[in-house]
């Protein structure tokens with residue numbers, strides 16, 4: 001298995017996958033991993049994980065199924081191909097919230113800041129899902145927060 005990305009989400013995925021895959025290779029573009037030290041420590045304690053740093057992934061190969069990955073060592077420019085059976089791209093997502101401008105408070109990575117009732121900094125506006133500063137980006141979390149936002153909106157309307 002390959003995990004592309006050495007940030008927190010990539011290293012968490014690699015640790016998870018190492019429990020079920022025979023081998024996991026992490027491909028990190030930068031010379032160092034960006035994940036928290038505690039995650040790196042756990043990762044490096046695993047016997048079936050290889051970390052490749054300063055590499056640029058060029059191509060995922062395969063016809064009906066993934067069969068490999070082509071990558072380049074950024075310093076030397078040398079291109080290699082590795083046979084494998086699966087690729088997990090964990091290079092991070094950016095919340096599509098720029099259109100909000102200054103109307104609603106967002107954090108440094110653009111996520112909408114909500115309270116425990118899904119209220120934003122603008123009265124009467126509620127937010128839910130991955131675009132908010134919720135801790136986990138999962139379907140069940142997004143759905144739960146959607147229900148919370150809808151209930152809060154209803155509550156707001158009957159009081160105003």
Ligand SMILES: Cc1cc2nc3c(=O)[nH]c(=O)nc-3n(C[C@H](O)[C@H](O)[C@H](O)COP(=O)(O)OP(=O)(O)OC[C@H]3O[C@@H](n4cnc5c(N)ncnc54)[C@H](O)[C@@H]3O)c2cc1C
Pocket residue numbers: 096099128129130131137138139140142
């Ligand atoms: C590769 C991958 C694998 C995943 N696997 C899992 C998994 O196995 N299990 C799990 O629980 N979660 C998984 N997730 C996470 C899950 O997909 C998200 O947590 C969930 O989809 C978030 O739902 P959402 O409604 O908040 O956002 P989204 O599903 O991203 O929906 C947002 C919608 O808003 C639209 N949109 C964006 N900007 C605008 C705009 N300006 N105007 C109008 N519409 C707009 C988008 O087109 C999109 O349709 C995975 C995510 C990825 C990327």
